[in-house]
Structures are given as C-alpha cells and as structure tokens.
Amino acid sequence: MSAPTPLLAAHALAIGYDRTPIAAGIDLALHAGSVTCLLGPNGIGKTTLFKTLLGLLPSIGGTVTASGRDLSGLSRPEAARLMAYVPQAYAGDFAYTVLDLVLMGRTAHLGAFAAPRAADAEIAMAALATLGIAGLAQRDALRISGGQRQLALIARALAQEARIIVMDEPTASLDLGNRALVLGRIRALADQGFAVLVSTHEPEQAFAVADQVAILESGGCTCGPTADLLTSERLSALYGTDVRVETTPSGRRVVILAALNGN
Numbered sequence: 712m713s714a715p716t717p718l719l720a721a722h723a724l725a726i727g728y729d730r731t732p733i734a735a736g737i738d739l740a741l742h743a744g745s746v747t748c749l750l751g752p753n754g755i756g757k758t759t760l761f762k763t764l765l766g767l768l769p770s771i772g773g774t775v776t777a778s779g780r781d782l783s784g785l786s787r788p789e790a791a792r793l794m795a796y797v798p799q800a801y802a803g804d805f806a807y808t809v810l811d812l813v814l815m816g817r818t819a820h821l822g823a824f825a826a827p828r829a830a831d832a833e834i835a836m837a838a839l840a841t842l843g844i845a846g847l848a849q850r851d852a853l854r855i856s857g858g859q860r861q862l863a864l865i866a867r868a869l870a871q872e873a874r875i876i877v878m879d880e881p882t883a884s885l886d887l888g889n890r891a892l893v894l895g896r897i898r899a900l901a902d903q904g905f906a907v908l909v910s911t912h913e914p915e916q917a918f919a920v921a922d923q924v925a926i927l928e929s930g931g932c933t934c935g936p937t938a939d940l941l942t943s944e945r946l947s948a949l950y951g952t953d954v955r956v957e958t959t960p961s962g963r964r965v966v967i968l969a970a971l972n973g974n
C-alpha cells in the first residue's frame with residue numbers, strides 16, 4: 712500500500728529575504744492527524760519558514776505543496792482555504808467581540824466585499840464550541856485572558872476550514888494552566904484529522920503533543936520521531952548550553968537546564 716499524501720509538504724525548500732537564503736534544503740511532510748513541533752534557536756528562521764509555507768513570503772528555491780497542490784499555483788484565498796495561521800496571541804488594537812474575531816476566519820470563503828452570512832456565524836460559533844469557549848462569543852476580545860485569546864485565535868483558524876493549521880509559539884506567555892489547555896486542544900485537533908505545525912522553544916511540549924519534530928539549525932532542517940531527535944546531546948548542541956532529558960517515574964520526559972552558563 713502506498714503512503715498517504717501529506718497534507719503539507721516541502722521539498723528542497725530554500726527560505727530567506729531578498730533572494731538571500733537563510734536556510735535551504737528543507738524537506739518536510741505533515742500528515743493528517745499529526746502534530747509536528749518545529750524547534751530551533753532564536754533567529755534561525757522558524758517564522759520565515761512558516762511564512763514561506765503559507766505563501767506569505769516567496770520561496771527562494773524548492774517546492775511547497777498543500778493538499779497535493781503546488782503553492783505557487785494557488786491564489787491567496789485558495790491557499791487560505793487549505794492553510795490557516797495562528798499568530799502569537801496579541802491584544803489587538805480595536806474593540807470587537809470574540810465572535811467577530813473568529814468571523815474574520817471566514818474571509819477566504821466570502822466573495823469580494825461580501826458580508827458574513829448566518830451560515831458563517833454558525834461555523835464561527837461551532838469553532839468556538841470546539842475549543843470550549845462558546846460562552847465568550849459576545850465578550851470584548853480585548854478583555855479576555857491571554858489563554859482565552861489564544862484559543863479564540865485558534866477558533867478563527869478553525870472557522871477558516873483549512874485542514875492544515877500553523878501556529879507560531881501558541882503557548883508563549885501563557886501560564887501553566889493555559890498552556891495545558893492550549894496543548895490539549897492542539898492534540899485534540901490533530902486527533903480530529905487536522906495537520907498541525909507548531910513552533911516552540913520548549914522541547915517538553917514536543918514530548919507532550921508531537922508525533923514528530925522538525926529541527927531547524929544552521930546545517931538545515933531535520934525531521935523525525937520526537938524521542939529520536941530530542942536527546943540531551945542534540946538539544947545541548949542546538950541551544951549551546953548543557954541540557955538534559957530525563958524520564959520521570961511515570962514515564963514522562965522532562966528537559967532540564969543542567970547548568971547556568973557562566974557558572
């Protein structure tokens with residue numbers, strides 16, 4: 712039996728700005744029902760890779776395919792119907808309700824200048840319900856917690872009805888309770904059949920939710936099973952500090968900063 716086609720794939724992809732590559736030779740395959748965690752040091756190119764995969768930034772070489780279609784042949788709305796982006800939670804500038812925020816995810820499905828219809832509101836409400844925050848629909852999006860805002864941004868991505876969801880550090884600046892909530896929802900989305908790509912600076916999150924990890928470093932991008940790639944040696948080399956991966960009595964892997972540099 713042949714392997715299923717990945718929902719999102721990059722082959723020999725080169726990324727960068729003004730035709731100057733910052734990373735090249737990137738091969739990536741994201742399948743339905745899976746979470747992929749992207750790790751790499753600050754400034755290595757994770758956000759640049761996301762923007763290139765989403766078609767927001769032109770690639771410098773190689774190919775990206777979304778649901779088997781070459782990204783270079785897709786219009787913006789076509790790409791947006793296949794891939795949704797969840798930026799880091801930001802407070803925003805304008806006062807609107809959480810429902811209005813989620814309705815923005817319907818833009819790619821509306822004709823030019825068309826207003827959302829009742830069906831769009833239903834889809835937006837269903838997205839809020841999936842994330843367990845339907846009760847926030849009429850709340851001011853500026854007056855909810857950081858964790859609730861992150862869930863609302865994920866709901867906006869769901870309302871876009873794309874099967875590929877790309878999230879930029881979705882748990883950054885969240886407290887432990889909200890981190891657990893958001894990570895649980897990410898896992899649940901994958902279990903419902905989405906392909907989820909998440910960047911993080913916390914390798915433990917990969918142990919908690921990922922089916923595979925992608926490591927972006929100066930030599931390129933390596934993809935593989937979480938436990939194979941996230942070893943003490945590999946993480947120490949990646950971040951330039953002594954990092955240890957240990958296993959708790961209950962079998963969970965934890966990541967420990969073994970020394971404070973300079974001491």
Ligand SMILES: Nc1ncnc2c1ncn2[C@@H]1O[C@H](COP(=O)(O)OP(=O)(O)OP(=O)(O)O)[C@@H](O)[C@H]1O
Pocket residue numbers: 728733751752753754755756757758759760
């Ligand atoms: N608009 C831009 N034009 C030119 N160079 C840029 C632009 N945006 C980012 N860069 C550079 O590209 C490199 C990769 O940046 P990017 O934001 O993709 O890294 P990152 O891995 O997401 O970092 P972090 O983990 O700190 O968020 C950096 O050297 C950055 O300075």
